[in-house]
Every structure is written in structure tokens, then in C-alpha cells.
Amino acid sequence: MVNMFGPCENIADIDIPMGSNCFRVVICAFFLWLPFHSAAGEGDAGGVTAQISAVAESADHAECLPPIGELFKKLWESTGISAFVERTGDSWTLGIGRLLMIGIGFLLLYLGIRRKFEPLLLVTIGFGCILSNVPLAGINEPGGVIYFIYQAGIATGYFPLIIFMGVGALTDFGPLIANPKTVLLGAAAQFGIFATLLGALALSRWVPCIDFSMRDAAAIGIIGGADGPTAIFLSAKLSPHLLGAIAVAAYSYMALVPIIQPPIMRALTTPEERRIRMVQLRHVGRAEKILFPLVVLTLCIVLLPSAAPLIGFFMFGNLMRECLVVERLSDTIQNSLINITTIFLGLGVGSKLSAEGFLTIETVGILVLGIIAFCIGTACGVLMAR
């Protein structure tokens, strides 16, 4: 099973423990590629120095490389160290800024892997962040793969829609149907959302360096709802330049739910109240479960058609789960499809974690607002539930 896409393991299997030679091949190959790289016109629009470009051109047209000493100079100029140092002169966001963002990428990986904070998203976003900030590689410039993923899947809103379909297929609405009053707990999310919105406007009003538009404030507000895919979907529409900070904030606070919620809940409820909630729910019939997504969709069409893409895909996933006649599709959505989309969604969000977009005072404001709003949301949720 291991040996299907390369000779890597063959060699190991026979006699010499070469491990995997794949990546050594890549390294060799890239040293070959180097002098031609920028002339290949791939990715690094603004990412490669004019000199290398000149080398490449000569290599291309005159089929003749510069003398070996100059070649080694060019080679030095194409290393990451040189790029971090020299670019800092032009603009700190291109030099040291990228280095800081790579550090933040590693921090997200640490949170995801070691702390297990929403690993599915923080690992992919963290890696996307690192790759997006590699100098000279142009991964996050037109033609680069992460730029493409963002433009094709996130700017259009398609990946969040697919994620919503998957979440719908993974959600059992039985408890909600059995105890419909819990629907009104949506107000909890609402208080969080509107408190964050007001907070964003207040920051914009009184903090000198922060200047959020109404759209930005609305996008920031969604963090208060502690729902990642919605936050990504709407900030891609409302203010894409804040998407990175909003997504990181939203997923971080989603991860904090199980940590922050219990103490707030303990402070606001009595043990008797907590016990009461555990009462046995009634049996929910198959017909109810099948009709529920259709009822929600109908209400949405009648009252709020502009939410139909997101709610529609969510309820489509749920209908496929509950109707039991398309289990093939439901299984695939709950596994392959949502997993593939999650990988690319995370990488694409990472593309918005560039130094010039993320290392700003606005991001700090968003992160602070987020944590406050999240606490408010949780507290309101608990109070409403009483």
C-alpha cells in the first residue's frame, strides 16, 4: 500500500534502508529548476529579484548561463535568508513580516496539534499560513496554488457551502425537534454577534488607528456566533481583507467553548437546574426528521431568501442524512467530501494570513473583541436557557 506512488520504499524494501528518497529528488530537481524559475513565469510576479529574472532570460534565449561565480551569487539571492534580510529594506511586511507570520503559522500548528484546539482547521490554516508566507515561491500570488484555492473556493463561497452540507449530514436534529424551545436559545448567538458588532464600531470610533467600516463591523460580529464556516463565508463577502483575522478568531473561540463554558455555566446556574436539563426526551419519528430540514428551508425561502444558499446546503446535507434512501451520498458527504473540502478551506484561509493583512492593530482589536463577545454570548445563552 505504501509503494504506489514512487520508488521510495522499493529501495528500502530490497536491501539498503534508504528511507524515502522522494524529497531528495525534489531537492536535486529544484536546484536544476532554479535558474529557469522566474522565466517560467510561474507565480512569483513580484517575488524574484530582477537579477535572477535576467539570468533566466539569458538562459532562455541565449542558452547560456553566467559565469559560475555570478551563478553562486544568484543562488545566494534566491535563498530564503537573503530574501528575509534584503526585502526588509523595501518593506517590513515583505521581509521580517513574513518571518513573523511563519512563526504565527507554527503557533497555530502548536495549538492544533499539542493543545488539540479544533485541529482540523488550525492545522490546515497554520500550514496554509506558513506556505503563503514563503518568500520567492509565489504560492500566494496569481498562479500560485494557495492563491488559486482562495480565489476558487473561498472568495466564491463554494467551500463553506460544501462544509455546511457536510455539517448538515453530520448533525442530528432529533434533540431540537423533541424540545423545540431550545430554538430560542439562538438569541445567545445573537447577543454575542450584536455585542461584537457594537464593540467593533466602538473601537473604530475611539481607537485612533482602527477604522472599521460598517461592513467590517458586521463581518467581525459573526465571530460572536462562534461558528467558523459562517464567519468565513460572510467575511469573504463583506470584508475579505479581514478574513484571516476573523477566521483565526472564530476557530480559536470555537475551541475555547468547552473551556470557557462550564465555569460561566456553573456561576449562573444551580446544580438543580443543571440536573433538570437531563430529562428524557420524547421519541422523534422518521417523518419528523425528514420534514424538519424542509420546514426550515421553506421558512427561510419565505422570510429570508438571501440566506438560502447557506441554509439550503445545510438542510440538503441533513435531508440526505435523514431520508435514508441516499445513504451512499450521505456517507460520502460525511467523509471524503467534507474532509477534502476542509483541507483546501484551511489552506485557502491561510492565504489571508499575510503580514500586511494580519500584522495590524485591527487584528489585535478583533482578537480582543472576539474573546469578550464569546463570553457574553455564552453567558446570555445560559441565562436564556434558564
Next chain:
Amino acid sequence: MVNMFGPCENIADIDIPMGSNCFRVVICAFFLWLPFHSAAGEGDAGGVTAQISAVAESADHAECLPPIGELFKKLWESTGISAFVERTGDSWTLGIGRLLMIGIGFLLLYLGIRRKFEPLLLVTIGFGCILSNVPLAGINEPGGVIYFIYQAGIATGYFPLIIFMGVGALTDFGPLIANPKTVLLGAAAQFGIFATLLGALALSRWVPCIDFSMRDAAAIGIIGGADGPTAIFLSAKLSPHLLGAIAVAAYSYMALVPIIQPPIMRALTTPEERRIRMVQLRHVGRAEKILFPLVVLTLCIVLLPSAAPLIGFFMFGNLMRECLVVERLSDTIQNSLINITTIFLGLGVGSKLSAEGFLTIETVGILVLGIIAFCIGTACGVLMAR
């Protein structure tokens, strides 16, 4: 496993049975999004009233919303009820027509889920039909997701090709190779196809409101073959404006096969004849099974190269199934790949079920023709088989 893409279940797991709060977040978020929606330039080219556009513009430029009373008026104008009512004045296909099509979408869901008629396609087509006809949401306009699915996957013919690859990987040609005379039963499909074609031309000639071109008639004819993916592939090429009606007719009649066929067969055959057909087939060797798809492909290249994309992908799937050295790929095609493609194929076909395209006298003609042609096809098949 359930709690990976949202805080939905976290909250439920801890103490309060909140069920899933995801969709409540969506609702809140969309109320926020509302005033900016159309200015975001997403999807609803012709789908949003000029007034809302004006709000959005003011919200965008002057960062200032209209007075609260006017805002509620705008809100009313952005509801689905208002859209159904007001648009009917402009054109019935935009107002009441959409409502009727949503009803047809629900009918398809009913047929798929309750009656179990080809649920894999009717559930997805039905949901696609509903979403395509949501007013003001622009899901089926340039920039909308279902419009994109149709253009990217169906207008180009790529999704039917992938479906064919999957069907090939799911088909065992052993019985056909053991008893090659059954190949000639293809004439059954043929009689159905040509009868439908003639019927379409006759309708066009004698029924006043129906006017099918030669291309339309050819596309309609394919219904008589009772094969869904072929019908979708060819009508996307020949007459995309009839694709919705043709796909619905084709899948409905595919679903009717097990209902209609037995009585016709009983009428046309004797019990002895039916028993004879159950004779033991000979053993079919692996080499035969591997060479069969290649022989079909070769014949197709020699005689009918324009059918090579569809037959080629069909036989590619079958070769991967039978050659036994790429089981990984064959498994994935038979599961993930065909399932993912089916979901998007269904949604994309739904995009052709718009009121102006579907609620016509032509559709009625196509549905009637389809059922007649299907009966003829079945009867001929049985007679040929004798």
C-alpha cells in the same frame, strides 16, 4: 466524530441540550448581511429590487443606513413572500412561477424519498430545483453556486463522463460476454429512441404551441433509451433549454422500468419462454473481461469516433474494474467519485428547472412522449428477445 466542524455538539455535550446552534448563527448572520447583500455584487444580477440596491450603496459609500422605519420596509421587500407577490406583476415566471417550480421540487423529493424512484437523482435534482427557484438569492444566476455547477460540470459534459466512468466500474459485462446475442437487444433502446424522435417531430408539426427543432427532437428521442446520464450529456450539447424536462422525464421513466416492464413482458411472453432465459451461462474468463472494454473501444474508434468520450470513459471504468491491478482506483470511482459527482450533477440539473424553461407546453409534450416511447421500447425489447 460528530463535533468536528462546529461548536454545535460541544454545547449539547456539556450540559444544556441546545441541539445544533449552527443554523441559528446563520440566521443571525444573514440579518446582518442583509443591508449589504446586493452591493456585495454576489449573484443576484437581476434578482434584487432597485431600492435595496440603493440602501446597500448608501451603506457602502456613506457608511450610513436609512431611518429604521425605511429599513423595515426594505426588510419586507427582501422577504420571499414580497418577492413572490411583487414579481408576479412583472412576469409570472419570476413570481408565482418560481413558487410552482418549488412545488415541483418538493414533488420530486416526494417521489425520490417516499416512492423510492431513483432517489439518488430525484432527491438531488429536486433540491437543486428548489434552490434554483429561491427568489432574490441568485443561486441560479451568474456568480451563484448552482449556476456555476451547471456551467462547469454539465454544459461542458464532464459530470456525465465521470458518472459513466463510475457506471462502467460498477457494471459486470460477464453475462453479456457469455451470451453475446443479447447485444442485439440494443434495438429495443433504438426503437424507443426513434419512436420518441418521430413523436416529437409529429407534435411539433401538428400541435400549435409546440415547435421543436430537429436538434430538440433528437435530444428528446434519447429519453426513449431510458438512460439518464446519456440523456443529460446529449441534451446539454443539443438543446440545453430542454435539459430540465428531458432529465426529469428520463429519470422518471428509468424509475418506472421495474413497474412497467413485468406486465408488458407477461403479456408478450409465455411462462415457458421466461423460464428458458434462466439457463446457466458459461464461465467467462478474466482475459475476456479485460479485453471486452478494449474491443468495444476499438470498434467505437473505428466506426463512431464521435461517441468516444462517453464510451471511452464508460470502458475506462470497466477496464479499471476488471484488470484487478488498480483496485484502489476502481474502489474510489465506485464510491467517493461517483457519489460526489452525482450530488453535483443532480444540483446542476436542478438549475434547468426554472419556471420560464420548464412550465411550458413543450414539457408536457416531452413527458407524454416519454411515457409512450418507454412502453414501445420495452415492448420491442421483449419481442426482440423472443
Next chain:
Amino acid sequence: MVNMFGPCENIADIDIPMGSNCFRVVICAFFLWLPFHSAAGEGDAGGVTAQISAVAESADHAECLPPIGELFKKLWESTGISAFVERTGDSWTLGIGRLLMIGIGFLLLYLGIRRKFEPLLLVTIGFGCILSNVPLAGINEPGGVIYFIYQAGIATGYFPLIIFMGVGALTDFGPLIANPKTVLLGAAAQFGIFATLLGALALSRWVPCIDFSMRDAAAIGIIGGADGPTAIFLSAKLSPHLLGAIAVAAYSYMALVPIIQPPIMRALTTPEERRIRMVQLRHVGRAEKILFPLVVLTLCIVLLPSAAPLIGFFMFGNLMRECLVVERLSDTIQNSLINITTIFLGLGVGSKLSAEGFLTIETVGILVLGIIAFCIGTACGVLMAR
């Protein structure tokens, strides 16, 4: 499970062993489609004779077909036999050349299926080669499916990146971490690569009909590394016109590794040396395995950022494998995602196996160079390992 995408098996299940009637429907349908085919503007830009175009136009505009005798003449002109014969007059690469390439496609299928040489790639490349060379079908022309797959997934480099992610998720670097000196065996790959490069330049210098540019030579060199996806990725960048020959050579020699390596190894090592290599490796900790991909990525960013896309995706896959918190994603990458991508990668590579691109003296040169370089690479690897 079998009967979900067509009526094929329904019919068989009931009474008459019709086998699968799907492909008969396709055949019928295509005869219908025929007269309209080219006017549908699909694919065959240069692929259909002017006469048929004229038929189609008349069919389209005047709704009137030519007399039946002329129709049969057109039909003859649209068969593959006629195309192979008549086109050979215009240019041998369009007529007999296509036929030869279809033969090479069948040869690749034979090598993959019967000889089990890298079947995952040779079966898909072989089939892609056959389909690309079907006359009149336009599968490999703008609008055709294989042309699209090449442009969307290979010319951009996205498919090899996904394959690398999958290979990363399938690779266990434990042995390499336990015995890091094996890293230096990368020189084996290197010797193969540079020997091939020199060989290509020598051919270009002394063989009259061969004229490789520096870029071509660099792309050919990568064959010497015996790594398929890297070869595809870099030749798509450096010299796409040689991609077909390079990919075929790379995968053929990958397949030869287990055949060629043991005798060379036996010739160059003593039995004692071979036994020594089997010493017990130390235990490799989880933390080491998680940090390894990050260390490689960091080195790559610091020293060789232009290799970051490929190494980054490789290490992303490996990190997801080792971090154990995103097993869902890692499983999907190792199965569905890499399998789906492999299918389309193979078909896309097939699009570069056209007569005018492949049936050249350069291809012969590449194939010969490849086998020599591969032997050199293996020998150097063994000598280095001593």
C-alpha cells in the same frame, strides 16, 4: 449497489439477461447526434471535415438534412477508418500517426496490466493516450475533456502537488530519522539526474536531428531521479512539449527499479555488507516524527524557497499523518483524494502523447538516456551506501 445509476441491471434482474444496455443507448444516441455534432461547436475545432460542418449548418439553420445517399457518404466520412486514411494525406501525424499512438496506448496498458509495471499510472496514462488520439472526437482539443484535465491540473502543477501531499501521508520517515546518514544517499538520485542532463546536452550537440534547449535538458535530467510526480511537475514548467516522453520514461524506469536494482547491488556489494544493513533501528518517538516535516520545511524555506510548493505539500501530508489529531483528513488524503487525482493525472499526461509530440527522434533519445541514467543512479546509490 449495482443498480443505482442506470436501468442496466434492472432489466437483467427481472427476467431477460440483457446485460447492460447502457452502452447500446450511447451508440444509438450518438448516431442521432452525428449530423449535429460539429455545429454543436464541441471540441473538434480542426477535427471534422468541412463537409460535415456544412451538413450540420444546414441541419441547424434550414432544419433540413441532405438526401439519404449523401447522408451515408457523410456518415462514412465521420468514421474512424475514413479519418485515419484521409488525414494521412494531409499530415501523417493526423492519420497513421494517431493510429500508432493508439497502439502505444495499448502497449502501456499491456505493461501496466500484464507486466504490472506501475499499473496505477501506466493504465491511466495508456487510456488517456488512446482517448487523446481518437480522430474527430476532439477529446484533446480545446473544449475536450482530456485537454481540460491537462490545462487545469497539470499545466498549473496542482495535481502533482496533491499527489505529493498523498505520498507524504503514505510515507513513514521513521527509518530515515533513526538512521539519518541515509539522507546523504540523495546523491544517488543526484548522480542520475546530472548524468541524464549531461547526456541530453551531448545528444543535442552531436546527434543531428535532436536539439534540446537547456530547459529541455534540465527536464529530461529529472528522469534520472526516478520520481514520477516530480518529473511531471517540473516538465510541465520547463518544457511541456516533452512531458509525455518524460513521464512515460520516468514511470517505466520507476517500474524497473525492483528488476534492475538487485543485480547491480549484487555486483557491487558483498553478502556481508548486505547483511550489515539489516541492523535493528532505534525507536523513533512521536515528537520526532511530528517535528521532522516541520524541520525539513524550515530548511527548505531558509535555503531553497522555490521548492516550497512541492516540499511543502509533501511535508503537509506527512505532518497530517504523524500528528494523529487529524486522522480523518489523513485517511481521506491517503485514499479518495490521491486516487481521484491519480486517475485525472494519468489521463492528463496521456494528452501529451500525441503523434506530433511523441513520435519523434527526441523521444527515442529520452527513452535511451533514461535507462542509462537510471542504471548510473542505482549504481552510485549502492556505492555511496558502502
Next chain:
Amino acid sequence: MITEGLKLIVLGMGTVFVFLTLLLLAIKVMARLLAPFTTTEMLELEAEQQAAAARRQQPAADTGDGRTLIAVISAAVATHRARR
């Protein structure tokens, strides 16, 4: 700007409450309309569970001859098949 934000909040909160209240009503109406089906289904489910419990008790008596094991394996296989 903050006034504008308050407008949005009034607009949003008001309509969200309307929407959620209607949804609550719709779920209740649906539950009432579908009550007969749900009850039938629940009764069937209970009957099945009792039958299963009865079946489970009986073979527990004769452990010696391996039937329990076969039952365990069959159940595992059935569960496994059901899960895919």
C-alpha cells in the same frame, strides 16, 4: 456609526426573534400533525426491542455449545454491515 449599529441590532434582533418563533411554531405543528406516525413507529421500536431482549435471554442459557459466540459474531458482523 454607532447609531447605525444600533439600527442594525434592532432590525436584526427583531427579525431573528420573529423567524425563530415561527420556526418553533412550525416544529410544534409538524410534531402534532405527525404524532400518529411517530407513535406507531415508537411502538414498533419497543416491540422489537422486547423481542430482541427475549431472544438475548434465551441463548444465554446454553453457553457451552458455542451458540453465544456465533451470536456475538453474527451481531458484530451485522453491526459492521449496518454501519457502512
Next chain:
Amino acid sequence: MITEGLKLIVLGMGTVFVFLTLLLLAIKVMARLLAPFTTTEMLELEAEQQAAAARRQQPAADTGDGRTLIAVISAAVATHRARR
């Protein structure tokens, strides 16, 4: 238009019959050419089945010591592995 349709039908039906007849011939030729392979394969298959049947009969005698169960489990595991 209907005349045109009839033309299409003649064209289509005629050529479809030609195509299917050629396919029928090709399958028959293929079957004849590959007959030796098919026969060998079939004989091997039968021999295997007989061996399997023989193996199955023997351990059926000693049910008491649990070997049957282990065989059942191994077979189930093997089937399961084969199926993936």
C-alpha cells in the same frame, strides 16, 4: 421535418445494426481465441472449490473444540480484508 426524421431513423437504425453486429462478431471471435485461457481458469476454479469443499467437510466433524468458530472468524476476517 418528419421526412427528415425518417432519414435520421434509416441512417441511425442501419448503422446501429451494423455496429452491434460487428460487436457481436468481435465478442465471439474473442471468446474463441481466448477459449484455452478460459478453460484453464475454469478448471483451476473448480479444483479450488472442490478442495475448499473437502476442507470444509473435515473440520465439521470436530465442532466441540472451537476450531469451526476460529475458521468462521478467520474466513470472515479474510473476506473482509479481501473486500477492501
Next chain:
Amino acid sequence: MITEGLKLIVLGMGTVFVFLTLLLLAIKVMARLLAPFTTTEMLELEAEQQAAAARRQQPAADTGDGRTLIAVISAAVATHRARR
């Protein structure tokens, strides 16, 4: 052209050796820094294996009552669940 190729080779081979040597050093440094974790992990693993071996020896004594089989099945089920 061949001179150009030789330039590329000098450039490439030199830098590849630098890169791989640095990687070799990095892996060794990493192994040394993480040695405590690795050792702890290895000891835990060994303890676990010994416990498992001990557990495996004990029930082997009482084959008669079917516990072995149940253990085999449970282990198979556990392996199977772990693998997904």
C-alpha cells in the same frame, strides 16, 4: 551548451550536499533534544507490551470456556476500529 551543463552540475551538486548535510545535522540535533521524550515513550511502550504478553499468557490456560475466542474477537474488533 555542455559547459553550461557542467556549470549547472557544479552549482546543483554543491548546494544539494550543503542542503542534505544541514538536514542531517538538524535531524541529529532534533533527536538529541527530544531524547528524553523518546526514551519515556519507549519505556511506556515496552511496559505495555510486557503487560499485554502477561495478559496473553494467562487466559491461554483456560481455553475450554471460550474466553480465548472472545478475546480473539474483541482484539479483532479493536484492531478493526483502530484501523479506521
